[in-house]
Amino acid sequence: MDCFESIIKRRSIRKFNREAVSTELLKELVKYGSMAASGMNVQPLKYIIATSDEKCSEIFKHTRWAGYLKGKGSPSFNERPAAFILVLNDNELRKSGYELDAGAAVQNILLAAHAAGLGTCWLGAIDYEKINEITGIEDRYKLISAIAVGHPAQKSISEPSHGDIKYYLDDEEVLHVPKRGLNEVILNIF
Numbered sequence: 001m002d003c004f005e006s007i008i009k010r011r012s013i014r015k016f017n018r019e020a021v022s023t024e025l026l027k028e029l030v031k032y033g034s035m036a037a038s039g040m041n042v043q044p045l046k047y048i049i050a051t052s053d054e055k056c057s058e059i060f061k062h063t064r065w066a067g068y069l070k071g072k073g074s075p076s077f078n079e080r081p082a083a084f085i086l087v088l089n090d091n092e093l094r095k096s097g098y099e100l101d102a103g104a105a106v107q108n109i110l111l112a113a114h115a116a117g118l119g120t121c122w123l124g125a126i127d128y129e130k131i132n133e134i135t136g137i138e139d140r141y142k143l144i145s146a147i148a149v150g151h152p153a154q155k156s157i158s159e160p161s162h163g164d165i166k167y168y169l170d171d172e173e174v175l176h177v178p179k180r181g182l183n184e185v186i187l188n189i190f
């Protein structure tokens, strides 16, 4: 799969089969994250990989999914992700501005995972304090985002938005994700 296809076809996946994802593959995804652009090339981001049933279940309890679908978009017990990658800032390396680094790194991970046949969901609606406790994150680090990773068990497609950007499920449980068109997002061409 080329870069263009991965960018266009990647969608957030919120239902997974329970097949494991190897630590080696997850480490490779982190490698792609760490190759992202970084302000002043400081590279302040650190990562935690969780694959054990115990840790993943604990983290899962403190995540929230698909707000627009009002409960219908969350993975059921058997549809939970096989792994989580937590993205953290190292406060000793960078005190502010790291969010943009994190955005670039997370997107690399999502695209690489898609190219590898995996599904991901970027999770920002998480209980930061609880996940800090569960994973023993020290004060030096600030949790920024979690990424759910697993083998996809859901079909999600993009479509042109016609004013409404809320994603929705159709009768066949396919997720439709409206995307704004170029006529809307390009303000001007000089």
Ligand SMILES: Cc1cc2nc3c(=O)[nH]c(=O)nc-3n(C[C@H](O)[C@H](O)[C@H](O)COP(=O)(O)O)c2cc1C
Pocket (backbone or CB within 6 Å): 010, 011, 012, 013, 014, 064, 065, 066, 067, 121, 122, 123, 124, 125, 126, 156, 167, 177
């Ligand atoms: C910063 C950020 C935080 C997000 N947090 C969540 C979240 O907590 N739960 C969730 O289900 N999806 C979350 N998403 C996924 C978005 O809902 C998703 O990207 C959006 O609906 C577009 O769908 P797509 O990723 O398939 O293009 C987040 C995405 C971003 C960029």
